[in-house]
Amino acid sequence: MPRTREYLLIEPIAKTFYPPLGLLKISSMLKDRHKGCNVYHCAGIEVPQGVVYPDKIFITSLFSWDHKYLLKCIDFYSKLYPQSKIIVGGIGATLVDNKKLPSNIKIIKGLYMDAEFYPPDYSLNFGRKINTSITFTSRGCRRHCNFCNVNTLEPDFFIKEGWEQDINYDYKYVTLWDNNFLQSPNFDKDCEKLIKFNKIVDFNQGIDARLYDEYKAELLSKIRIQPIRFAFDDIGYEKALLKAISIAKKKTDTEIRVYVLFNYNDTPEELYYRINLLNKEGVLSFPMRYRDSIEKNIMIPGKHWNNYLLRAFNLTLLFYYKKGLIKKDRKAFLNIYGNNEKDFIDRLYKIYDYDKTIKKTKRGF
Helix, strand or coil, X not given: CCCCCEEEEEXXXXXXXXXXXXXXXHHHHHHHHCCXXXXXXXXXXXXXXXXXXXXXXXXCCCCHHHHHHHHHHHHHHHHHCCCCEEEECCHHHHHCCXXXXXXXXXXXXXXXXXXXXXXXXXXXXXXXXXXXXXXXXEECCCCCCCCCCHHHHCCCCEECCCHHHHCCCCCCEEEECCCCHHHCCCHHHHHHHHHHHCCEEEECCCCCHHHCCHHHHHHHCCCEECCEEEECCCHHHHHHHHXXXXXXXXXXXXXXXXXXXXXXXXXXXXXXXXXXXHHHHCCEEEEEECCCCCCCCCCCCCCCCCHHHHHHHHHHHHHCCHHHCECCCHHHHHHHHCCCHHHHHHHHHHHHHHHHHHHHHHHCC
């Protein structure tokens, strides 16, 4: 009797609510190509029960600053199973310099097209309780924002026909990871599919406010979207964003959240202007600090920022607001961030000084 093939799928560190989609697709691919094979999975360096000797080991990566965990996993599994072929992929492995990786490691840059069109194998949870289907109706993005890595990860924009195979009908939610859902020529058709599913849908990467108009808003309002997500990456998008918020408020009562990029080319004053504007509009802000694709988890200030301001602003999100969301309460916002840009910066420096004093007190000097 021939030996049963074994495959081991590894997530170096489980940091997000969502399972590693790429590995879920690879599992489906392996089970389709090698009938009766055994596919094992785990997060970190815990060897799953039942593994004898895997033919191949697939290791994913997410954040570039978690590169050390990827290296740790490669070192551990290559020593434990020296005859196994190790394949590494994912966002982190695509974005960082991989000269540090052993030469016998195969690296997949960007999408792993062999597995891309397979549905996720939701029987693999990597220690999570999964309640949402995850899918893309399109890959890539026709916009080329300088701060964004999509064009490195997914350089070609293409439509994914048949994405509905990714939907698990037992799950209450559907999460779409499209980089720009509104760019798709299949927009109308895909909306109709989502309406028929009658699931709660999260366009997790946001909806492009510049493309959001009355027609698209009307069609999207028939989907059980929760929440509506826009982005305010640059102060130059103010007019388009305010128009999108106004249309969304007319079409639906769904909560509106806005991603706010900062620490890129913006100034602290511009950040205050944007979050203050959104607060006055009665929508939630979700500030997102720009980070270079480097291997270390360190705070690097943009050209108009410094470590003191970044640290203080991060503290406000940690202690005053749940999950980093700046809530609608106007009085609370003004109490924390002040009435104008100067007041905002002064308060951040005071927060930083106070935090520094507390740290010294705890150290006993």
